[in-house]
Amino acid sequence: MRLGVFVCHCGSNIAATVDCAAVAEAARAMPDVAFAADSIYTCSEPGQEAIVAAVAEHGLDGVVVASCSPRMHERTFRRTVARAGLNPYMFEMANIREHVSWVGRDKERNTAKATDLVRMAVEKLRRNRPLTPREFPATRRVLVIGGGVAGIQAALDCADGGLEVVLVERTASIGGKMAQLDKTFPTVDCSSCVLGPRMVDVAQHPDITLYAYSEVAAVSGWVGNFEVSIRRKATYVDWNKCTGCGECIKKCPAKDAPDPFNAGLAPARAINIPFPQAIPKKAVINAAHCKQLTTGKCGVCAKVCPSGAIDYAMTDTTVTEKVGAVIVATGYELFDPTVYGQYGGGRYPDVITSMQYERMLSASGPTGGHVVRPSDGREPQSVVFIQCVGSRDRHIGRPYCSGFCCMYTAKQAILTRDHVPGAQTYVFYMDIRSPGKGYDEFIRRAMEEYGVRYVRGRVSRIFPKGDRLVVRGADTLMAAQVQVEADLVVLAVGAEHAPGAQELAATLRVSIDEHGFFLEGHPKLKPVETNTAGVYLAGACQGPKDIPASVSQASAAAAKVLGLFARGTLASDPQVALVDPRRCVGCLKCLKTCPFGAIREEQGRDGAVRALVVETVCQGCGVCCVTCPQGAVQLQHFTDDQILAEVEALCRTPLPTCG
């Protein structure tokens, strides 16, 4: 076997604390190494061409690159090696940047450690075997979970790209948080005028199947071949018959149901359509508040419904759909401000959340677009906005910036002046974060054209004084305590993960971060992928995002899905576990430990039970290999022999003397 070793300087990233030439020199003495060199940027075009040239010139059978993390460039170099005519798996990478140069300063010891890592890679490569991915057909359909603006965009982009789309929305209508908004920043255009037509597009698109008031219950299978069961929750209304006329709502005597769409500003009837532009525009009975369902004494809606759509006996049903990819767009939830006892949210009626204020500003909201105090219905002359309620506060477990609150606060302050001319508006802020296009100019307009008074400092307490509220806080620019009397206080609440995100992540076998948001594959290079093949992310389920960012990411996720299906068939990763049927005794311990459900029980022709790895499901984690008491399961590309060879190579070098 003839191997080549390439030691990368990574500019000064590695070369500053590793003697790369010395590592290459040491590599020349390693077994089977026929060629070794160091280069400044191995991943650059000349760097890659040098590898291709060396393979041809020296007749190499395999290549080691000692450079950065394989997460960064393993695929790059595999392609290079393939271009040079070798099997892409006849390649090994030694990480001498993250594991050596970035963690140690002693050049001599770093050089020795880098040499050790190269020696291990060489020993492993000597035992590598060419691997070939298998092709398998994919179901050209995509599941989109969540019908907010991100889910809508992803569904439309996929459908316009020629894919069949299954869109699952948990609530009774698509539209998400954006549908609740009155106006959007920084253009101050009407939110439902922007979103409404897109919602209609979803409803009318021949290739989109919409399951509203439904939840994803289980997902099995693998990229290209997922099987999804969707629980359709009982609406107690036959949606095939319901015309959305609203007669039932007018007559329903139960008027105390919660109204999440109006953020709790007004109660709703037990039978309800969430908002006038709802898609689908169908009624749903809230079982907990329906007098017929709780006491059996009502039945008014059934009597008045002109199409006979009411069905009190309805139960949950389950449908199964086959899809090839999944886009998660489950969005976010707003922070519950009652956590801050000092602000009195939930205790003082005139302390409301930003979403409640948004509903108040909306012409279709419960006050018809009139800004009023919930306590007495009076028009407020002084409105105080408090930013960072549930953002950037590690004491309550929300150390992150929610991103969009600065902007929506400026928007609401501007709109306040439009709704109540002459009203005084104050914004207590920590920093203004407005990096989007046209955003900072928007904040300036609030300050300069609309006279919104920005006070930099935290609010310590809100307390009532007569029928008004006193907001006490610090003005850190004046280094003084300040007090502002307010008729209405709006808490600019931050974002947190959507309820149920953790359960959904477990169902989809993807990761979530420490704050409950879905975790992307790589923060820079795989921002819409997850670590599970075929599952993509869009919008605020990955972290707080405003509308432009959510829509962009949704289109990116759709592009990834379209790209995935573009070739018709998918290639499986050959770095999977393989069962040696001669050694397998059929104990199936591997089946129990496999976290991906990739192992099946199979009966051989001799009648004996054995384990079988489903190549397309296996993620190559290796748990089965260490579980198997027989050593019958081996992970391709990471066999016991290869790992032991690496360990031996490491043990052969004498330990460096200290001092």
Add this chain to the structure above:
Amino acid sequence: MSPAFAYYPGCSLEGTAVEYDRSGRACCAVLGIELTEIPDWSCCGSSPAHAVDTVLSGALAARNLGLARQGGFGGVVTPCPNCLVNLRTASRDLDDPDRRARINALLSTPCEGGLPAVSLLQALHEQAGPAALAAAVVRPLAGLKVAPYYGCILHRPPGLMAFDDPENPVAMDQLLEAAGAEVVAFPFKTECCGASYGVPRKDLVMELSGRLLEAAADLGADALAVACPLCQMNLDLRQDQIAASRRRAFGIPVFYFTQLLGLALGLGRADLGLDRLVVDPGPALRKLGTGG
């Protein structure tokens, strides 16, 4: 029924706050909470010690916790919030082997570990509770509007104290309501009264305690209920000074919450030390038809 607590009064309760000590013990006795004073207790290491040397203040508090452990008690109850902070801090430190070794180096009898410490308010709220209290009330505080004032450190820092809401506590509200009082929604429940700045920065106390008295007066409160000797002193003893500095007369009596509970439980004025209050409680109590 309730476990026996070791009782740690703290120095204020032997001097300026004798009435807190007396009324607290009396309420516990009526409600069946057994308190046994820690024998030979000493300073908890409050104000001066913890500012100078946390190991020293830890050792002072640990000595008392050690005595309670030796007495076989499962916990300590103390009326004074400052003592509570120190006992809880020491208890936490004693559960850390490294800190424990440094503390025990200063003690002649080492203390092996921490011991839970609770405030008298927490003990009354959790061991007796509003329902049991209401059942034991013989003279409801009907007609008395009370502003409950918890002070700034009774529930803080929240991680250490771990009781009630640190910004909007309700335990005292619930006990006073159970005793029949009309509890006003006092917005400054946990604001600072100026604490021990009374000597070096009297102006601060005038401002901070002044705000509290004004808010209580604006809410129409007949009385303030407190749970801290220092708060009581600032609001009661200095009320005339505050009134002069703010050009506004208050005349609001400042009770320990245990005095008010004791009244409702039918205890006598002498048992509760009502005569020790500086601002005359008479007018307020006459509203009950029980005082005078």
